[in-house]
Amino acid sequence: MAACEVDSSPKALVYRGPAACSGCAESVADLLKSSGSKFVVDFAGPNEKIDITTESLQGIDLFAQPGGGDLAPAWEATKKYKDVIRNYVAEGGRYAGFCVGAYLAGPDQGFDLLPSGSSVAREVDQPGSQVPDERDTVIQVDWTFQTGSEKGQKQDGRWVYFQDGAVVKLAADAPGVVLGTYSSNGNVASSVTPFEKGWVGLVGPHPEADQSWYDLVNVTNPDGIKFDIGHDFVDSIMAQPANK
Template identity: 70%
Template sequence: MATRDSDSSPKALIYRGPAACDGCPESVAAILESSSSKFVVKYAGPNEEIDINAESLNEVDLFVQPGGGDLEPGWKHTKKYKKAIRDYVAQGGIYAGFCLGAYLAGPKLGYDILPPGSYIADEADQPGAQVKNYKDTVIQVDWTFHTGPNKGQEQDGRWLYFQDGAVMKLAPNASALILGKYSSNGDIAASVTPFGKGWVGLVGPHPEADESWYQLVNVTNPDGVKFDIAYDFVESIIDWATNQ
């Protein structure tokens, strides 16, 4: 994990490649760059100037696996990075996974960076799920803010972009910061958990989705397009990692 002066901006590396959906890495980058931490962002992947390996990960404070397509093809494109990412987090790095990035944190077809006995599942397949299909839509989440102007507030029923989003099935004894739960059934929609000396932040929906996402699939967010949850997700991972 990179070491930096307290007055310098943290550095983030975002996967961009065939496992990511069009625009997903860039949407996360926009959140990181405009967050209160003002991340300096670089992209990494098979077609980028930077690849994902021990050397490139050692230079950054945060690695992001953005949203993408289905898990099985996504894993085929990313499994070569498993050792580097697993070692990076275990040695003190921070992983942030959005949607497919959350699935890829799991023990099967993934980087295996969850607490023992934990796994990732499809929220659409869970009892009481609000969304029971894999179409692009919106879903309601109860979010507890841990940073920023809304710190300490729980806002129930917030609408977020959703497409076959993940649910975190954490082991009962797992140490975890629960940021968000799906409103309809209380399933974990966003969490931060330890792995080795590092930390893993996962979110099932897409709080980073901008207006273009909604226009592309003709979906409307009843709350309007807001990024306060996206900012809190990112900053809460950093804050939790820094203060534990």
């Protein structure tokens, strides 16, 4: 008899709904599938076959909240999930927040998943920001790879798609890992921090953006379209040890 093959790939749920922009959930799903972790992905949301519930998150290795529009309407659309998502991460789950998904991890109008004293703000409002407004463009980050063949390497000035992205304002004593900083001012562009038994990964820019994003707004990435930063982001979340 042939041995039965067991699919050991991690499973992810990606939010898809009114808090996410058109195509954003699909781009996050593609990034997760093509990462070193090789996720099996389903979409979840108020208009999907799967909604975000305690039951649907059971056995899920990662929940991803993609980018979207402004924070206020995104929060209005997702606040009903706050307790479910907080409990999921607290019990050992992992959260990946992209742009608005990063804002939604904050303590105000968000799921409150950050270390005590930490918050999320608009990078465009910060002193020395490379991008001073809300236009779709690219921004430079200094990225330290935590996984894969580039593990341990720091690459400065990498260009990433950006549209009014978040800065993570970590408290001075906050545990976790800073993956990327904005090149112009050193603000935290991406981090992975613990929340009780789980982990929370946030990224302000859009490392999941594919060529269609750039074509839509007539923007060029000087580095070309690469997904190594995005892959390292999601794989770094998964690489963190289980919290007790």
